[in-house]
Amino acid sequence: MIDNFSSDAAFDNLYSLRAQQLSSIHWTPIDIAIKAATYLTGGKGRNIIDIGSGVGKFCLVAAHNFPDYIFHGVEQRKALVDEAIIAQNATKLINVNFIHANFNELNMDEYDHIYFYNSFSENLFHYKPIDNLINCSQDIYDEYLKMFYELLEDKPSGTRVATFHCSNEYIPPAYKRVQHITGEALKLWIKQ
Numbered sequence: 001m002i003d004n005f006s007s008d009a010a011f012d013n014l015y016s017l018r019a020q021q022l023s024s025i026h027w028t029p030i031d032i033a034i035k036a037a038t039y040l041t042g043g044k045g046r047n048i049i050d051i052g053s054g055v056g057k058f059c060l061v062a063a064h065n066f067p068d069y070i071f072h073g074v075e076q077r078k079a080l081v082d083e084a085i086i087a088q089n090a091t092k093l094i095n096v097n098f099i100h101a102n103f104n105e106l107n108m109d110e111y112d113h114i115y116f117y118n119s120f121s122e123n124l125f126h127y128k129p130i131d132n133l134i135n136c137s138q139d140i141y142d143e144y145l146k147m148f149y150e151l152l153e154d155k156p157s158g159t160r161v162a163t164f165h166c167s168n169e170y171i172p173p174a175y176k177r178v179q180h181i182t183g184e185a186l187k188l189w190i191k192q
């Protein structure tokens with residue numbers, strides 16, 4: 001039997017051909033997902049959310065490696081949530097919860113720690129887009145960035161955030177960067 005968690009290629013086999021083609025640009029690689037989840041599960045609380053969860057790769061890899069935690073994924077594209085649920089059923093993971101919504105519709109008090117793979121950049125850059133079904137603009141980017149920043153400001157001390165390929169402008173000054181390695185795409189933060 002294939003171990004889907006043995007490599008990125010094996011994992012991506014859970015998805016449609018289109019989602020497999022998008023993987024190297026849009027979905028978190030397994031080694032990064034494990035590093036980020038190792039950090040996010042080190043704090044208080046069991047509920048971790050991926051804001052912009054795509055086809056669910058971060059959540060599923062994290063859930064497989066950390067069965068005592070619940071990984072929530074919020075995703076605005078219904079087709080991607082459908083793919084995530086198909087992959088969840090194939091992997092039989094029960095500690096994952098995929099939500100079809102815009103992140104700004106959720107009550108973020110329900111989540112303890114946050115993963116974020118530069119989800120709003122599609123409003124600025126159009127290289128290999130996921131699809132053209134969502135309105136993208138500088139104004140939407142500015143609005144999401146402001147909301148994301150404010151939600152981080154509202155979180156309690158001890159909140160952990162892991163960002164991947166993401167500018168520091170997203171992160172309020174109350175968050176301290178840990179394990180700082182210059183140039184590394186995965187950045188780990190904790191609220192003071």
Ligand SMILES: C[S@@+](CC[C@H](N)C(=O)[O-])C[C@H]1O[C@@H](n2cnc3c(N)ncnc32)[C@H](O)[C@@H]1O
Binds near residue numbers: 028052074075077130
């Ligand atoms: C770079 S992909 C990352 C996918 C996933 N987090 C992963 O690491 O495998 C970013 C995702 O964020 C989603 N997204 C962008 N803006 C969003 C919003 N306002 N609310 C929910 N999802 C959003 C996009 O549809 C896309 O699937």
